[in-house]
């Protein structure tokens with residue numbers, strides 16, 4: 001029993017820069033398009049929603065972006081996060097694979113989301129913004145932003161997807177503890193919400209609708225409020241690379257190098273932050289790591305979506321991005337991994353997927369919960385249902401190694417803990433959780449409503 005379990009970096013090793021994969025990709029990212037003019041948008045188009053430092057980060061091609069000291073001070077509350085050898089899971093599976101996980105559940109709100117919530121609150125603060133609006137699915141992003149805005153003295157208004165608002169009441173309490181106001185979406189407070197309720201009074205809501213509401217409130221506030229997004233956008237992927245930059249140092253401590261890296265994808269941010277520094281190693285230093293993005297079968301944008309221009313929100317208020325999309329009007333089934341219920345995907349992740357630099361798979365939720373329970377019982381950590389998608393695919397890869405006898409090194413990102421998701425575990429244990437088949441008819445219908453861009 002001499003195998004090392006945890007690989008812990010000292011606080012002085014928190015990365016001082018974020019990594020921008022745009023500096024190294026072989027082809028530039030397709031531009032974001034203004035829905036009115038159909039021309040690429042400029043900084044002025046985004047200025048009503050975001051402060052200028054974030055707009056600059058959205059388009060920069062600098063390879064490394066310095067992390068401000070004020071942000072590093074807050075990161076130091078929980079960073080660096082541990083890289084952990086999944087020795088219990090390896091023994092349980094009897095696999096020759098070496099499995100590790102990066103654990104982002106040690107943050108104040110229990111996921112990777114504060115990695116971007118903190119800098120977003122910070123840049124808004126230093127540019128004089130007083131209030132932020134946002135959406136949240138399972139409540140992870142809302143909790144993270146509530147914590148961050150509270151730290152920097154901003155107020156915070158959260159539109160929470162209605163199904164999650166009811167499934168996860170304690171996430172709401174967490175946001176309220178940090179001083180945020182939380183409204184179930186669709187709500188009657190916005191035009192977007194009222195329109196949605198007219199279409200379907202019983203709408204469970206979706207990230208796409210909640211984004212419309214939060215964007216509308218910021219855009220019509222006359223500059224008093226700005227909007228913050230927890231995933232999808234380039235600056236969010238950038239901030240999350242603090243994860244992978246730590247993993248780069250931690251794999252050195254293990255003396256191994258990953259053959260496969262696995263992360264779940266909703267909007268793509270934890271996966272991006274975890275793998276982009278290793279994508280750089282593939283592109284620049286000829287490494288050969290495989291990167292697997294795992295999505296839910298109920299909302300499989302990469303594996304089943306179309307790579308076209310679409311809106312980021314349901315009510316067509318955002319600029320149009322080229323992404324793998326199921327159609328902005330598609331409302332995913334109410335699976336328990338609320339953070340993965342999104343019709344689109346980060347344009348950078350989509351671009352890398354299109355270029356063949358990363359892979360994707362879709363999995364069903366009962367298989368995901370089976371993996372979550374196996375992991376909890378062998379490693380002692382209860383994973384968020386979102387993160388458990390990555391565990392499912394990790395177990396599948398490890399079982400393939402068992403068959404082939406290969407000693408592969410597999411690392412996955414455990415994006416958060418599941419302490420606020422016990423109702424979902426309850427549903428699983430009582431046999432009430434079922435799989436949603438890929439909703440091909442609903443997706444076909446949503447895809448027929450895509451904007452027509454040449």
Ligand SMILES: *Cc1c(COP(=O)(O)O)cnc(C)c1O
Nearest residue numbers: 140231266267268269270339416
């Ligand atoms: C929000 C969330 C996700 C999904 O969002 P990404 O931007 O794809 O990372 C995954 N895991 C957890 C724990 C989350 O809170």
